[in-house]
Amino acid sequence: MEVSSSLRLFGGERILHERIVAGAAELGWAQCAAAPTALGALALARCGRAGAWGIGLNALLDGLPLDSLREVAAEAAWLSRLGCRHLGDVRRLPRAGLARRSERALLQTLGQAYGEEPWSAPWLTLPEVFEARLELPGRVESAPALMFGARRLLLQLCGWLAARQAGLRSFVLRWRHDFHRRDDPPLGELPVRTAEPTRQADHLLRLLGEWLAQVRLAAPVGELSLFCDEIEPLVEATPSLLPGVAEATAGESLAQLIERLSARLGPTQVCRPVPRSDHRPEAQQAWRPAAEAPATDTPEEPAVPQPAWLLSVPLPLATRMERPQLQGDLALLAGPHRIEAGWWDTGHAAAARDYYVASNERVGLVWIYRERRLEEGGGWFLHGRFG
Numbered sequence: 001m002e003v004s005s006s007l008r009l010f011g012g013e014r015i016l017h018e019r020i021v022a023g024a025a026e027l028g029w030a031q032c033a034a035a036p037t038a039l040g041a042l043a044l045a046r047c048g049r050a051g052a053w054g055i056g057l058n059a060l061l062d063g064l065p066l067d068s069l070r071e072v073a074a075e076a077a078w079l080s081r082l083g084c085r086h087l088g089d090v091r092r093l094p095r096a097g098l099a100r101r102s103e104r105a106l107l108q109t110l111g112q113a114y115g116e117e118p119w120s121a122p123w124l125t126l127p128e129v130f131e132a133r134l135e136l137p138g139r140v141e142s143a144p145a146l147m148f149g150a151r152r153l154l155l156q157l158c159g160w161l162a163a164r165q166a167g168l169r170s171f172v173l174r175w176r177h178d179f180h181r182r183d184d185p186p187l188g189e190l191p192v193r194t195a196e197p198t199r200q201a202d203h204l205l206r207l208l209g210e211w212l213a214q215v216r217l218a219a220p221v222g223e224l225s226l227f228c229d230e231i232e233p234l235v236e237a238t239p240s241l242l243p244g245v246a247e248a249t250a251g252e253s254l255a256q257l258i259e260r261l262s263a264r265l266g267p268t269q270v271c272r273p274v275p276r277s278d279h280r281p282e283a284q285q286a287w288r289p290a291a292e293a294p295a296t297d298t299p300e301e302p303a304v305p306q307p308a309w310l311l312s313v314p315l316p317l318a319t320r321m322e323r324p325q326l327q328g329d330l331a332l333l334a335g336p337h338r339i340e341a342g343w344w345d346t347g348h349a350a351a352a353r354d355y356y357v358a359s360n361e362r363v364g365l366v367w368i369y370r371e372r373r374l375e376e377g378g379g380w381f382l383h384g385r386f387g
Helices: 014-027 038-046 057-062 077-081 085-093 095-101 106-111 145-163 199-210 256-265
Strands: 128-140 166-177 187-198 221-233 270-276 285-289 309-320 323-325 331-341 351-360 364-371 379-387
Touching: 014 145, 038 057, 057 085, 085 106, 085 145, 095 106, 095 256, 106 256, 128 145, 145 166, 145 199, 145 221, 166 199, 187 199, 199 256, 331 364
Parallel strands: none
Antiparallel strands: 128 221, 166 187, 166 221, 270 285, 309 323, 309 379, 331 351, 351 364, 364 379
């Protein structure tokens, strides 16, 4: 990681180094080192050295063993027979003789590590599908305790999503049991879905924690893996540089709160209304789990006026001289609008009705219908009120 151009922005070498070490520890990296060259920092990190910011690099590298650089380690067998034990011993060998006896990559790697030759990082190609595994340091017997290892995998997943400028719709956490009964499967998994594309690590961790709290492990777990292949392009809003704005906008969004409540209470306990394409007023809305992705198709607007308030159960109306009564005579202002639908539906009764907009001075505008099916008894019914 090249950081020289970012030192002033992050408050200097020490503060930036502390942030990098803290972030690397969350991802499971045990060693971090700093050096003027990338290969020099890599060699120091492999040997557990902290390195230095441009001070005494040659002396630090000269004392490292041969296996600190991969290309040098490949030639370690015959180099050790020459008495070489450290990188400094290899550098002191005659360059012409070393070039004849070894691969060109050995001298090139040494020059790049010591800053004597230019070095360019290979282009990073991200995989199309994210899959990572983690061997746990000990056996875990409780599902919520898996969050320690799952956190590392989720942070790696969020970094992969950020590099791809994408957000996930779902991911799967899998685990392998160390010891299990013959009848129990050796593997277990927990699929997690989101209502909208996201790559916010905090929200994904909270959501996964809610789901894991409901899981019972069949046997102790020794290995975790995380899989994700359902992603969408996602461009997040640029954070504001004004003081106080970040704190004011912090917290969960409504969609994130719904997802977390659905995971804690159960998907069927948190629902939202979803419009349906149906001519029957009572069937034009259904309740679906709120965590599900919303439907993309929307029903057409009704061709006739419909009220904002519908009665859950239509109210039978009295009649006088075959005219509907509701605190007096009702004057029919518009209609009839005939509906014949629902003969195929088992969830709602079939409808054969003639709808009217009616009114009088006492009740205002109401929506009534005349039942056309004789088996339902016929008659007039109040079904809604206009605002």
